[in-house]
Amino acid sequence: MKAWDAIVIGGGHNGLVNACYLQRAGLDVLVVEKNEWVGGAATSRELTPGFLYSNCSYVCSLFRPEIMRDLELPRFGLQVISYEGGAVFTRDGDYLANYRDHHAHRREFARFSRRDAEAYDRYSRDVTRQCRFIQPLLMRTAPDPTSFRPRDLGELLYLGRKFAGLSAEEMALTLRFWTMSISDFLDEYFETDVIKANFALSGIIGTALGPMSPGTAYVLLHHYMGEVDGSVGAWGYARGGMGAVTRALAASFRASGGTIRTGAEVDHVLVRNGKARGVVLAGGEEIPGKLVVSNADVKRTFLKLVEEKELPDIFLRRVRNFKIRGSSGKVNIALDSLPEFPALPKDSPVYRGDMHFTDSMERMERAYDDWKAGRWSADPFLDMVIPTTLDPTMAPPGKHFMSCFVQYAPPKVNGRDWTDADRDGFAESVISQIAEYSPGFRDRIVHMEVRTPRELEAEVGLTEGNIFQGELTFDQLLFNRPVPGYAQYRSPVGGLYMCGSSTHPGGGVMGAPGRNAAVEILRDLAKSTSHMSPAHDVI
Amino acid sequence: MIPQSAEAAPQGNSRAAAQSHFRTLRPGTPFQPRIDALALKNDWYDWAGYRAPHSLWDEELEYFAIRSQAALFDISPMTKYRIEGPDAEAYLDRVTLRDVTRLKPGRVHYTAWCDDEGFVLDDGTLFRLSPTRFRLCSQERHLPWLLDSAFRFDVTVEEETEAIAGLALQGPTSSAILRDAGFAGVERLKVFDLAAFDHDGASVVISRTGFTGDLGYELFVPAGKALGLWDRLMVAGAPRGIRAIGYTALNRARLEAGLIVANADFTTSEHAIRADRTRMPDEIGLGFMVDPEKGNFNGRRAILEARAGRKLRHVLVGLEIEGNIPAEHAIVYHKKSQEVGLVSAAMWSPMAKRNIAIASLARPYGDTIVDDLWVEIYAMRELQYQKLMKRAKVVPRPFIKLDRRTASPPADF
Numbered sequence: 001m002k003a004w005d006a007i008v009i010g011g012g013h014n015g016l017v018n019a020c021y022l023q024r025a026g027l028d029v030l031v032v033e034k035n036e037w038v039g040g041a042a043t044s045r046e047l048t049p050g051f052l053y054s055n056c057s058y059v060c061s062l063f064r065p066e067i068m069r070d071l072e073l074p075r076f077g078l079q080v081i082s083y084e085g086g087a088v089f090t091r092d093g094d095y096l097a098n099y100r101d102h103h104a105h106r107r108e109f110a111r112f113s114r115r116d117a118e119a120y121d122r123y124s125r126d127v128t129r130q131c132r133f134i135q136p137l138l139m140r141t142a143p144d145p146t147s148f149r150p151r152d153l154g155e156l157l158y159l160g161r162k163f164a165g166l167s168a169e170e171m172a173l174t175l176r177f178w179t180m181s182i183s184d185f186l187d188e189y190f191e192t193d194v195i196k197a198n199f200a201l202s203g204i205i206g207t208a209l210g211p212m213s214p215g216t217a218y219v220l221l222h223h224y225m226g227e228v229d230g231s232v233g234a235w236g237y238a239r240g241g242m243g244a245v246t247r248a249l250a251a252s253f254r255a256s257g258g259t260i261r262t263g264a265e266v267d268h269v270l271v272r273n274g275k276a277r278g279v280v281l282a283g284g285e286e287i288p289g290k291l292v293v294s295n296a297d298v299k300r301t302f303l304k305l306v307e308e309k310e311l312p313d314i315f316l317r318r319v320r321n322f323k324i325r326g327s328s329g330k331v332n333i334a335l336d337s338l339p340e341f342p343a344l345p346k347d348s349p350v351y352r353g354d355m356h357f358t359d360s361m362e363r364m365e366r367a368y369d370d371w372k373a374g375r376w377s378a379d380p381f382l383d384m385v386i387p388t389t390l391d392p393t394m395a396p397p398g399k400h401f402m403s404c405f406v407q408y409a410p411p412k413v414n415g416r417d418w419t420d421a422d423r424d425g426f427a428e429s430v431i432s433q434i435a436e437y438s439p440g441f442r443d444r445i446v447h448m449e450v451r452t453p454r455e456l457e458a459e460v461g462l463t464e465g466n467i468f469q470g471e472l473t474f475d476q477l478l479f480n481r482p483v484p485g486y487a488q489y490r491s492p493v494g495g496l497y498m499c500g501s502s503t504h505p506g507g508g509v510m511g512a513p514g515r516n517a518a519v520e521i522l523r524d525l526a527k528s529t530s531h532m533s534p535a536h537d538v539i
Numbered sequence: 540m541i542p543q544s545a546e547a548a549p550q551g552n553s554r555a556a557a558q559s560h561f562r563t564l565r566p567g568t569p570f571q572p573r574i575d576a577l578a579l580k581n582d583w584y585d586w587a588g589y590r591a592p593h594s595l596w597d598e599e600l601e602y603f604a605i606r607s608q609a610a611l612f613d614i615s616p617m618t619k620y621r622i623e624g625p626d627a628e629a630y631l632d633r634v635t636l637r638d639v640t641r642l643k644p645g646r647v648h649y650t651a652w653c654d655d656e657g658f659v660l661d662d663g664t665l666f667r668l669s670p671t672r673f674r675l676c677s678q679e680r681h682l683p684w685l686l687d688s689a690f691r692f693d694v695t696v697e698e699e700t701e702a703i704a705g706l707a708l709q710g711p712t713s714s715a716i717l718r719d720a721g722f723a724g725v726e727r728l729k730v731f732d733l734a735a736f737d738h739d740g741a742s743v744v745i746s747r748t749g750f751t752g753d754l755g756y757e758l759f760v761p762a763g764k765a766l767g768l769w770d771r772l773m774v775a776g777a778p779r780g781i782r783a784i785g786y787t788a789l790n791r792a793r794l795e796a797g798l799i800v801a802n803a804d805f806t807t808s809e810h811a812i813r814a815d816r817t818r819m820p821d822e823i824g825l826g827f828m829v830d831p832e833k834g835n836f837n838g839r840r841a842i843l844e845a846r847a848g849r850k851l852r853h854v855l856v857g858l859e860i861e862g863n864i865p866a867e868h869a870i871v872y873h874k875k876s877q878e879v880g881l882v883s884a885a886m887w888s889p890m891a892k893r894n895i896a897i898a899s900l901a902r903p904y905g906d907t908i909v910d911d912l913w914v915e916i917y918a919m920r921e922l923q924y925q926k927l928m929k930r931a932k933v934v935p936r937p938f939i940k941l942d943r944r945t946a947s948p949p950a951d952f
Contacts (some may be wrong), residue, residue: 093553093555094554095559099561101564102588103565103585103588104564105586106588107557107588108561108679109562111554115682116683117682118680118683118698119683121679121680121810122809125810125811128812129812129814132812161546166814167656167814169656170814204946219602236746345558345559347562405591484947525699
């Protein structure tokens with residue numbers, strides 16, 4: 001039987017990025033995917049005729065442009081379009097918009113506070129400085145601080161030099177930034193509740209923490225360090241939905257000679273003498289491979305796909321304790337016309353941006369209280385976009401696809417599994433919130449898909465439905481991601497690598513974990529990485 | 540389920556009424572109807588979020604209007620703060636570099652202010668309108684800084700950029716025009732004096748200040764009275780050649796006067812993404828403002844420590860460059876080889892008949908080493924760079940000194 005040079009488990013964006021780079025290095029690579037389609041959490045699916053759903057991830061900014069270029073993704077159809085700001089609706093019938101134009105942004109904030117309107121420059125300077133510190137780390141393997149290998153020492157030195165290059169004030173801010181709550185951080189700049197709520201949302205998305213929990217300031221940074229074609233911090237829509245990213249990756253992979261098998265769920269990794277030798281599919285089929293790369297999260301990989309006896313106890317314990325708590329769900333809606341929001345002028349660009357209804361820090365924190373109590377939020381936080389306002393390919397003319405990211409949703413309801421009735425109740429909390437601001441909204445709904453953490457885990461394979469394959473808190477970042485000692489994409493099992501968002505630099509549709517893992521694998525095989533662009537300069 | 544609102548309804552409808560700003564990304568100033576009528580070139584730029592003219596009809600002729608007759612320039616987009624209260628003097632003395640106790644009512648001074656690390660937040664002009672009332676004009680916006688600094692001072696700080704319109708009337712006939720327009724006694728104003736005059740039932744504050752190094756005045760008026768003031772000046776000024784101008788002409792005049800522009804000749808601290816781009820007053824030629832004797836002010840300790848420890852890293856200088864090709868954004872070299880700085884503004888000066896520039900150099904160059912400096916000019920000519928290495932000499936600013944700027948009383952032209 002043919003033994004593949006590498007078998008990648010899971011056809012998500014990181015698995016495909018990894019597979020592409022390995023294939024282009026001359027390896028013979030097989031991707032096995034349990035679903036009948038590839039894409040993982042970056043998919044576009046026609047769930048009702050004529051409508052494409054970005055039914056998991058829904059916006060794009062973090063995906064590294066170096067990868068798009070290396071893998072020729074534009075040639076395979078990838079196009080990312082910047083979108084236009086957004087707004088938080090306020091309960092008094094007004095809204096606070098975010099405009100792309102600097103001065104419009106200031107004038108908008110001045111409607112609520114003249115002081116806070118002029119505070120944005122300093123806020124933006126400080127956040128930008130922090131992003132510039134972190135950005136170059138995304139495309140580097142985190143150093144092992146206990147190792148004396150020249151590479152690790154070099155990387156540690158690099159980190160140290162970067163840190164030492166900061167001014168005293170910046171150093172203090174960096175440490176604060178990595179540990180503070182987003183609420184405390186925003187208090188340093190702004191006074192107005194709705195303005196703070198507007199910024200705080202980036203600190204909680206995908207995270208089982210509230211805006212007042214320490215560590216959420218870093219999550220905000222994570223959402224700010226992306227770009228759309230050099231416009232740092234900008235977010236965009238992938239034309240054709242987020243599946244366009246993975247469709248282009250799959251096409252690029254096949255064009256370079258790679259093989260994808262869909263409908264092929266891995267039961268376990270074949271381990272002999274402490275070394276990965278291939279995979280065994282759910283039906284019992286054995287596929288030999290010289291090495292195995294898992295795109296699945298660290299818990300799924302090591303608690304389900306590898307036998308316990310192959311793993312050291314301390315590693316297992318850390319994997320079990322890895323925080324990968326589900327905190328969010330998705331409600332995806334096909335609409336037969338554009339919803340109206342009486343608070344918004346009809347010609348407002350906000351329709352083409354992201355919309356929210358949580359206008360105070362307290363409401364945001366209260367929504368988190370429900371999660372802690374084991375319930376979905378009665379008054380949830382929504383990140384709502386209508387990509388069809390800018391992308392004509394996802395719905396028939398005049399009709400729209402709406403994506404609602406919903407937080408908070410616990411992995412279990414009151415300690416038991418989600419039921420269909422729970423799911424419907426969760427959906428109703430979302431629809432009723434939107435309908436409060438958009439009369440007649442329910443009548444526009446053609447079809448709706450509701451995904452609680454239960455569906456995200458069962459259908460996408462994300463443990464507990466955590467979108468980042470593990471929380472982005474400081475204890476789980478850099479050389480501690482996913483667990484200490486195994487931050488360099490390798491595992492206790494020889495020839496078994498990790499390439500998903502559980503690894504450095506974490507989640508979001510970024511592709512960097514898949515790329516960085518490929519670097520390490522090729523290094524172990526003593527193969528060239530000359531087909532991989534170095535990280536773009538941050539000057 | 541949505542909880543009942545804990546917040547008040549929108550104040551009146553003023554907050555909601557202001558929503559429509561998104562339809563006008565570059566609004567005009569209160570003078571816009573008059574400027575639009577004269578903007579034959581439709582050549583606009585973005586000045587702090589306002590639509591402002593680069594040039595109205597001919598940038599070279601607009602420049603000569605400043606130097607030969609009188610030029611009217613709209614300065615309304617300048618950021619303006621009204622600072623008032625029993626502690627206003629003490630407060631401003633604490634916030635800014637210069638000694639505000641020596642700024643008498645009816646006087647103006649050019650000043651700057653720093654963050655706690657001694658880096659310049661901005662430069663600007665401070666108008667003392669009364670013993671307890673001031674106006675601070677600047678390029679950038681500083682309301683949080685000014686409000687936070689007001690802790691424990693009995694003072695109010697209000698942003699009044701939109702409420703107050705401003706005009707600069709600059710040039711040899713400017714004093715005569717104001718007199719002819721009925722501002723009796725304006726000729727008694729000495730440089731940096733200000734006084735209030737009646738205009739259409741309101742008050743216009745006229746100061747003998749400007750950004751041109753020439754005889755000139757600045758006028759501040761409530762926005763609602765702006766157009767009447769413009770018309771009053773234009774009618775009175777017609778016989779003496781008054782012309783409206785855009786920024787390009789003004790920028791030439793300011794460079795001849797050796798004046799610097801925030802975020803053009805230096806980067807303000809709150810905008811410096813790269814921490815090494817920040818500058819202390821001594822590093823941008825504003826060291827003369829620092830008054831170590833006056834008591835505490837923001838940045839004092841850091842500035843004095845930097846002076847004592849010789850930690851000042853940069854210096855801003857005036858350069859006179861061989862030839863007549865402007866050296867804008869040219870790199871400055873020592874001995875034609877070592878890179879030591881950058882030119883931030885440059886031009887051939889019609890008044891000085893010299894090729895002038897403002898440059899930032901890394902000390903000791905420009906400070907103790909001023910010999911053997913060169914600039915490399917890349918002059919694009921018909922799709923080819925003509926590369927020129929020209930000798931540069933450090934010279935004092937201003938590059939021109941006009942007697943009429945300070946003559947008292949001023950002449951009619």
